[in-house]
Amino acid sequence: MSANPIATWATLLSIPEPSKGAMVRQNENKCFIGSIDQGTTSTRFLIFDEHGIPHASHQIEFKQIYPHSGWVEHDPYELVSSTETCIEEATKAFLAAGHSVSDIKAIGITNQRETTIVWDSETGEALHPAVVWPDTRTKRLVRKLKARSGAPDLQPLCGLPLSTYPSSVKLLWLLENVPSVRKAYDACRLAFGTVDSWLLFRLNGGLERNIHVTDPTNASRTMFLNIHTLKYDDQLLKFFGLEKEKLRLPKVVPSSDATGFGSLTSGILKGVRITGCLGDQSSALVGQCAFSPGRAKNTYGTGCFLLYNTGTEPVISKYGLLTTVAYDFGKGHKPVYALEGSIAAAGSAVKFLQNNLRIIGSDKEVGELAETVEDSGGVVFVTAFSGLFAPYWIDDAKGTIFGLTQHTQLGHIARATLEATCFQTHAILSAMEKDSGHTLHELAVDGGMSNSDFFIQIQTQSNILGLPIDRPLMRETTALGTAIAAGFAIGIWSEFEGMKHIGQEGRTVFRPRIGGAEREKMVKRWERAVGMCKGWMDDQHDDEQEEGGEGG
Known part of the structure; x- marks a missing residue:
């Protein structure tokens, strides 16, 4: 590392070097937040200061599995191991820059959404590779579901149309085609989750603590969550032929929560609390500080996702869009919703x-x-x-x-x-x-x-x-969003107004x-x-x- 590690990371991550005054304040406060960014093609871990400036980062690309045309899978254990490695390597760089582990006050998780993972609740072992969000093996199943009685009533409840996209149809395909998954379901020991739930389960030691949770932004991508109540809905589960008693669904807790997501049980940051969790596109909206209704962001990753903040009341689309939970920071704040347009290939x-x-x-x-x-x-x-x-x-x-x-x-x-x-x-x-x-x-x-x-x-x-088009200078907004959620949970920020300055310097308008x-x-x-x-x-x-x- 150079004599000025902040300048080095500013160069690597395309961020502005903070002023000397800002650096003095950082060193005095020694307040940093880790961010796990588990995406579709790679996993990263970044460490941000209270101004939203990253000081260390590590990234690993992992294998994309294509068993058949239209199928996309990931190895659930590689998602975990890549996360653990990124945490270790980024933290080593952070320590080499003169900081200490105790400076990292909390960790947030942001993740690819809709990707579906199932595991045995008694053994803790995954029962099938993760079925990734753009996977289209469920096309025939979706056609059957669209013809089923009650299909038109789903979107007003859950915000999503029937398609190959959400987690629900992926789970149904697994139940119909993978004997071990059906066996676990019939035995009432099938645990279901999106990537956030699987990572939280494993990072908390698996069966040792048996943390099985999610947040509303991820849960709202399953078609099982009522978008109005933010609770699993019996009508939705019944439509998909699922019995609550046989399926272990993750508990839904606010996206920003001081205790609900547990803490790391091993590794260089053992004991550090996980206090934030947001689906990646919601996290990017938060990272852009788009806290006011009418604000919108577009993220160009593997896919492309445009979210428009509609405020504290969900707007059910009549023109082909999705309704999703933008974020839920708890502490007396109402959940905020967004209209979303999703593009599979960018x-x-x-x-x-x-x-x-x-x-x-x-x-x-x-x-x-x-x-x-x-x-x-x-x-x-x-x-x-x-x-x-x-x-x-x-x-x-x-x-x-x-x-x-x-x-x-x-x-x-x-x-x-x-x-x-x-x-x-x-x-x-x-x-x-x-x-x-x-x-x-x-x-x-x-x-x-x-x-x-x-x-x-x-x-x-x-x-x-x-x-x-308004582009920030520091473009790690997806990772920043969940760092903001994690910091909000532990009091680094207490109101949205105090966060609106984060990442606003050096923006370019086209x-x-x-x-x-x-x-x-x-x-x-x-x-x-x-x-x-x-x-x-x-x-x-x-x-x-x-x-x-x-x-x-």
Whole structure:
């Protein structure tokens, strides 16, 4: 490490170096918060100070498992081991910078949502690989559920439409296709959870403490939680044919809680309390300090997720969006809700160019390649690798490239790939305006793809959306959000007003550079492509792909 470790980490993590006055205050307070950020392709651990500046970080990518077409799985134990390793390595760097373990007052967890893990409540062992959120093996099951009596009544209760996306249908598939899961259920010892619940269970020593909890932001992605009461709903469970007595559901506690999430039972930070838990997209909203109704953020990760703060009353969408819990900080504060638009493929579409088509050597090269052409040359790439999510909800859509000619170059395909995320975001914003009755005047952004000025400005987000894009200098907002939740629980902050300054320095605003007529022409071409990408595989072939028993 350099003589000034804060400056070193500022360089590595694209953050501003704090002033000397700020540094004196940090050293005097010795108040830091750890943040576990367990994402779709990697796990990270960051250590933030009270100003939202990260001082240490470690990241590990883990294996993506694709047993069949449309299937995506993770090894549940690798999720845990990668988390433990990241905690160890980041903390070692933190200590090498002259700090001590006692300076870390609490830890928060943020995680990929909807990903489903089941384990035996008597042995504590996982019964199947994690079924990851974009997995589409449940397409045939979803069609059957949509035809079931009571299907139209679900979304007003839970905020989510029936699709391959939520945890509920993943659990049903496991019960129908994996004998060990069905056996545990029939014996009343099947524990169910999203990634946060599994990590909390293992980090708390497994059966030693048997901590089985979640927070409302994660629970609201299962279709089992009543979005109004924040309790598991008998009507919802009955629709999916589940019996409460046979299924062990995690206890729902506020996203910010001083005792409900336990503490680490081993490792370099043994004994440090876990006091915050947020699903990753809710965490990014908090990390952007979007605490006021009408504020919105868009995160460009493996997928792309736009959340719009609607305040303390849930708004059930009529235009293809999801209703989700934005955050619940307890302590007398009402839960806050959001409208959400989810895009299955964003960064993963860039990875497709890199790993499948091999037209770029790294994801950072996509912008450079796209800049070699003035526009997409009429090419439109509907990146529907897992169907299309909000606001379309087309499960049988396939990734489709339109408009290829002898003029087409690799740069056109790269540009069309980036534009696909932007056009879907435009569709989501249009739906949000209809649901909320308000026009969004600015959008805060974060996530890996937001690092590219080209992506944010040239013919992409700012131009296609037609509104200013606000990008923070420190873009680790997902990890920061759960650090804020953890710090709120232990009194580092006591009111939302006192947190609104976090991460607000050095922001950049990008403004549109094209006119409305050109934008409308581009959007209409995109919508035509969406209409033509449906139903590329017939039902018989779909069913053959979805049959497969245990599948890994």
